[in-house]
Amino acid sequence: MEPQHVLELVSENPERSREIGACLGPVVRPGDLILLHGDLGAGKTTFTQGIARGMGVEDYVQSPTFTLVNEHDGTRPDGTPLRLYHLDLYRLAGEADLESFGFEQYLAPADGVAVVEWPERAATVLPEAYLLVRLAPVGADARRITIEAVPPEGVYVERLDALRERLDREE
Numbered sequence: 001m002e003p004q005h006v007l008e009l010v011s012e013n014p015e016r017s018r019e020i021g022a023c024l025g026p027v028v029r030p031g032d033l034i035l036l037h038g039d040l041g042a043g044k045t046t047f048t049q050g051i052a053r054g055m056g057v058e059d060y061v062q063s064p065t066f067t068l069v070n071e072h073d074g075t076r077p078d079g080t081p082l083r084l085y086h087l088d089l090y091r092l093a094g095e096a097d098l099e100s101f102g103f104e105q106y107l108a109p110a111d112g113v114a115v116v117e118w119p120e121r122a123a124t125v126l127p128e129a130y131l132l133v134r135l136a137p138v139g140a141d142a143r144r145i146t147i148e149a150v151p152p153e154g155v156y157v158e159r160l161d162a163l164r165e166r167l168d169r170e171e
Helices: 014-027 044-054 095-101 119-125 155-170
Strands: 006-011 033-037 069-075 081-088 112-117 130-137 143-150
Touching: 006 014, 006 155, 014 044, 014 143, 014 155, 033 044, 033 119, 044 081, 044 112, 044 130, 095 119, 112 119, 130 155, 143 155
Parallel strands: 033 112, 033 130, 081 112
Antiparallel strands: 006 143, 069 081, 130 143
């Protein structure tokens, strides 16, 4: 039995990865931080597109590789506004670059959720609590998606429990 603070899934294709992300979208809350870890082409942006879909974001979500941050308007299931802050740290030369665009303001946005690709580029600046999503290829289109609440107790375990419930209802 897997620990309550970890959820292991396998996605057969990009659309399934989006569907899993879309199940996560409605359970996130303002101030949440989601870190996406995986190699180039692992599906980080695809997963974020799903989160955006689940948050009611209607515009196209693409990786902010050159702009560093894209902001998207979404809504919570009850209709209240909830912004998606999508960050991509891939092109940063070092942690000093984080100050150039005010990275720390995105770590717990009061009006939205931050999703960060390549979070290892900001390792020493990250807070102690977040949802870590690791994506790894296990075939041409298949991905292993491991979602972990860090630390292994607290609000992110609640998010994982809510995600489990949504995924169970989907089956």
